[in-house]
Amino acid sequence: MNLSEKAERKSKRFHYIKLCIFLSGLSVFAQLYLFQPxxxxxxxxFHTTVGDSSLLVSSSTIGMAAGLFFLCF
Structure with missing residues (x-):
């Protein structure tokens, strides 16, 4: 099997690819929101408000979105 070929829609390889994409997305968001508590x-x-400290999570999400934007286009 050539890995550069497209996977057939109902094949086992296609199922594994979908599963891996799902798990990688899940792990990225789990790591982003791990520190929210x-x-x-x-x-x-740091003697700030909880709202100000939530910018840590927001800025990392914005950074990920910007990185994905440049990666995909």
Whole structure:
């Protein structure tokens, strides 16, 4: 089997490709939002509000979106 060939829609290879794409997306968002419960601790440590500390999660999401935009186009 040549890996550069397209996978048939109902083949096992196509199913594995879809599963891998799903798991990679899930892991990216899990890593992004892993630290969200720690935002009150970050706010206490840096003497800011919880809303201001939530910019950490927002900025990483924006960075990921910008990176994917340039990667896809």
């Amino acid at each position: 720690l935002l009150p601790l970050v706010a206490d440590h």
